[in-house]
Amino acid sequence: MYALKQQWRRGILVLLLAGATLQLSQAGYLFAKAELAQLFIASAWQQTLRGKQRVKPWRWADTWPVARLQMSSRTIDENLYVLAGASGSSLAFGPGHITGTTLPGGHGNIIIGGHRDTHFNFLAEVKLSDELRLQAPNGRWHHYRVDAINIRDIQAGPLQVNPNAEQLQLISCYPFNALKTGGPLRYIVTANKI
Secondary structure (H helix, E strand, O other), rough: OOOOOHHHHHHHHHHHHHHEEEEEHHHHHHHHHHHHHHHHHHHHHHHHHHOOOOOOOOOOOOOOOEEEEEOOOOOOEEEEEEEEEHHHHHOOOOEEEEEOOOOOOOOOOEEEEEOOOOOHHHHHHOOOEEEEEEOOOOOOEEEEEEEEEEEHHHHHHOOOOOOOOOOOOOOOOOOOOOOOOOOEEEEEEEEEEE
């Protein structure tokens, strides 16, 4: 009887170890996939800077890099590639340019969205008067200063955009530490061109 209990315990222990190994390997796979994707996106951006248009980071991608966003301060050091469109598949790999707003490098209001728990988690630490840099596909850098940080309920209607403003708006879900995704609140950082 004692030997049978020991075999059961060993069997359960082996199953638990196998399950833990499987979970860790899946997490490692996702991390490696995300890191590799960033290398492909960076390569596509370099080709864009050399004059190619709509360079997809991999053959089956439904997006391509349209800008590079940087922010450096005492607490923040971000270097992100902005992808075309803000669909779920694009936002999985980086922040996305909202279709219908001014393209990076153009004159007007540029809106970029990103997930609060990945690429745009740094927005929680952005302060008024912080500076952002946005590189356009022609290689030129545009500088912006944060002038407003707002929280908005999207159920109150669409965001009012001034198409003549020389602004960069970064939008993410809010609150940053929410356990449930997809709530109605958005965190909006507005930076004016300097």
